[in-house]
Amino acid sequence: MHHALFLPEISSNIFELLNPFLSGPTGSHEFNPLSLHDLAVVATTCRALSGPALDVLWSSQVCFGPLLMCMPPSVFEVRNSKTEQDGIILPAGDEPCLRRRIHLIQEPSPSDFLRMLPYARRIIRIGPPVAGYRWVLPESFLIPCHVINWLLSAYPMESFLPRLTHMLCPELVAGMGDVTDISFAPLSRINVTSFEFCPIFNARAEGWPLLSILVDALPQLRTIRFQVHVLQRYTHTFYSGVIAPLCLFHNLEHLDLKISGEVSEGPGLAGLQVFPRLQRLKLSSEPRFAAGFLTALQSTVLHTLDLTMKCDASAGNQPEHLDQHRLFSSLRYLTISSDSYFMMSFIEAVHSSALECLSLTIEGTCPWELDKPIARALTALISSKKGWGSSLRAITIDRPGAFQGVDGFPGPSHPYFLSFEDLLVFSHLQHVILADFMISLNASVCKKLASGWPDLVEFYLDPTSRAELVTVANTIDVGSLATFARHCPNLLHLQLGIPLDTTELPALDEETLTVLSSRPKRSACMRISVDADSSPANPRTMADFLATVFPGREIKIVLAASFCRTYLHKPSNVWYEVVGWLRKLQPSSLEFGPCYRSRYCHVCLGSIILGDGENWI
Numbered sequence: 001m002h003h004a005l006f007l008p009e010i011s012s013n014i015f016e017l018l019n020p021f022l023s024g025p026t027g028s029h030e031f032n033p034l035s036l037h038d039l040a041v042v043a044t045t046c047r048a049l050s051g052p053a054l055d056v057l058w059s060s061q062v063c064f065g066p067l068l069m070c071m072p073p074s075v076f077e078v079r080n081s082k083t084e085q086d087g088i089i090l091p092a093g094d095e096p097c098l099r100r101r102i103h104l105i106q107e108p109s110p111s112d113f114l115r116m117l118p119y120a121r122r123i124i125r126i127g128p129p130v131a132g133y134r135w136v137l138p139e140s141f142l143i144p145c146h147v148i149n150w151l152l153s154a155y156p157m158e159s160f161l162p163r164l165t166h167m168l169c170p171e172l173v174a175g176m177g178d179v180t181d182i183s184f185a186p187l188s189r190i191n192v193t194s195f196e197f198c199p200i201f202n203a204r205a206e207g208w209p210l211l212s213i214l215v216d217a218l219p220q221l222r223t224i225r226f227q228v229h230v231l232q233r234y235t236h237t238f239y240s241g242v243i244a245p246l247c248l249f250h251n252l253e254h255l256d257l258k259i260s261g262e263v264s265e266g267p268g269l270a271g272l273q274v275f276p277r278l279q280r281l282k283l284s285s286e287p288r289f290a291a292g293f294l295t296a297l298q299s300t301v302l303h304t305l306d307l308t309m310k311c312d313a314s315a316g317n318q319p320e321h322l323d324q325h326r327l328f329s330s331l332r333y334l335t336i337s338s339d340s341y342f343m344m345s346f347i348e349a350v351h352s353s354a355l356e357c358l359s360l361t362i363e364g365t366c367p368w369e370l371d372k373p374i375a376r377a378l379t380a381l382i383s384s385k386k387g388w389g390s391s392l393r394a395i396t397i398d399r400p401g402a403f404q405g406v407d408g409f410p411g412p413s414h415p416y417f418l419s420f421e422d423l424l425v426f427s428h429l430q431h432v433i434l435a436d437f438m439i440s441l442n443a444s445v446c447k448k449l450a451s452g453w454p455d456l457v458e459f460y461l462d463p464t465s466r467a468e469l470v471t472v473a474n475t476i477d478v479g480s481l482a483t484f485a486r487h488c489p490n491l492l493h494l495q496l497g498i499p500l501d502t503t504e505l506p507a508l509d510e511e512t513l514t515v516l517s518s519r520p521k522r523s524a525c526m527r528i529s530v531d532a533d534s535s536p537a538n539p540r541t542m543a544d545f546l547a548t549v550f551p552g553r554e555i556k557i558v559l560a561a562s563f564c565r566t567y568l569h570k571p572s573n574v575w576y577e578v579v580g581w582l583r584k585l586q587p588s589s590l591e592f593g594p595c596y597r598s599r600y601c602h603v604c605l606g607s608i609i610l611g612d613g614e615n616w617i
Contacts, residue, residue: 065141127168145177169197194223207241230261309338323348353387394431450487495529521552535574543581554587
């Protein structure tokens with residue numbers, strides 16, 4: 001074994017790449033083939049690797065179940081929660097993990113408890129994976145509250161869970177006690193700064209008592225993630241029962257709050273000190289609450305904001321005069337998912353002059369806006385913001401459900417016709433992602449974009465309809481690949497969203513060849529998304545052309561279909577041959593990307609979840 005592997009820093013970094021909890025797939029459509037079994041095998045290989053492998057293996061757990069099962073079988077019992085005697089029937093497809101109960105059948109001895117110690121001291125996180133996942137989670141267990149209380153109090157927390165920083169509040173069902181009976185006070189003696197929970201409304205107390213309990217037990221919390229449901233007849237208790245105790249966490253830095261149900265205006269936020277140290281906020285609610293909450297927010301250090309607005313134009317719940325405020329001068333990263341009315345009103349209110357990342361998802365269109373150039377108005381507003389022209393590095397604009405409502409007439413008069421020239425004011429863009437818009441793209445526009453964005457790393461275009469996006473032709477010159485390669489030396493991912501015209505490959509001029517060949521070789525992989533329906537006439541010539549445009553680099557061809565086609569998993573597509581010829585010149589591979597028409601295609605996801613081995617070659 002190489003001596004470098006004896007260094008814990010190196011071996012830990014390698015093992016983290018094997019842990020699907022820590023290293024998710026690069027794209028949401030990709031399946032992560034890793035499993036915790038791989039780490040378990042490494043941990044039993046030799047003593048030199050056992051320690052770092054166990055650290056990574058145990059660092060993230062979905063619950064305390066695996067830890068309790070380290071004790072002898074005579075101490076605990078696992079019961080199937082779906083049996084009638086337990087009184088619990090989980091709905092089919094409720095979640096992708098098994099749910100069983102763990103009960104103690106006798107009092108554990110000190111030696112039984114010590115069996116958990118070598119593994120408990122490695123745990124950093126109790127809860128779902130940090131990385132995005134699309135695979136079956138390890139088995140998750142329901143644990144009665146008295147067992148959790150015993151686990152948290154039987155041994156000093158400083159020695160038992162010294163590294164724990166994040167915890168998901170245990171889920172309890174009928175017959176297992178109430179979550180308010182759990183004593184979280186022992187966790188205040190360690191570094192638990194992040195807590196995730198879903199408080200249950202108590203009709204007798206007319207409130208959510210868990211919040212007040214956490215304020216007393218864990219005042220050191222810096223991160224809180226929770227979802228609250230407000231019943232219609234108890235909307236008057238929301239501010240006093242949820243917001244008021246939440247504001248008592250004066251040192252809160254990260255808040256992830258999801259509110260379902262309607263919230264009455266009531267006394268509002270008057271008299272509350274609303275998170276003066278908050279740095280990151282993720283809020284999902286109706287616009288009326290969001291408008292009041294955001295304008296009352298007292299933080300001067302907020303740098304990341306993620307808003308999801310549940311808008312209903314027919315309900316008349318749009319906030320008024322939001323654009324008259326001057327908000328969040330420290331903001332650097334902004335994500336909004338809402339209708340265009342709220343979106344433009346809030347962007348107008350943002351007073352930051354150094355925004356680096358902007359991600360917008362237009363959800364629905366108000367009836368009175370169907371005859372307005374919404375996309376052009378939005379890009380004009382963004383380009384008018386002071387300082388953004390030089391600070392903005394990434395922009396994403398998406399419009400889900402593009403095939404509904406207003407897609408009957410193409411061209412510049414379309415409400416969602418987007419002109420790339422409006423975005424060229426942002427000369428330092430590195431990541432550009434545009435989905436479900438009407439656009440006009442040709443070789444001339446590609447040259448303007450490539451020369452106007454020399455720092456470009458990713459350009460991802462997913463137009464609403466390939467049949468309507470170009471007025472002259474529905475293909476684009478493959479020479480545009482060379483245009484982007486020449487003017488954007490840092491480019492890593494390119495998807496133009498239009499079938500490439502591969503019938504006749506262009507001859508590159510001497511100046512372009514000199515620029516491309518004189519650059520130092522890069523180890524970073526170049527991802528090129530192509531349409532699976534536009535097969536090259538001559539695979540070998542196409543391979544030579546790509547090798548000339550991206551000399552010495554690994555090239556990954558990503559196939560995207562106009563609709564779901566399971567037969568693309570068979571090596572009958574001509575792009576297989578292109579990759580075959582490319583491999584003789586430089587590293588190359590083929591990958592299946594998401595469908596154009598449906599990013600969440602059930603057929604594609606089904607083949608991924610079932611472990612189709614032909615997804616990658």
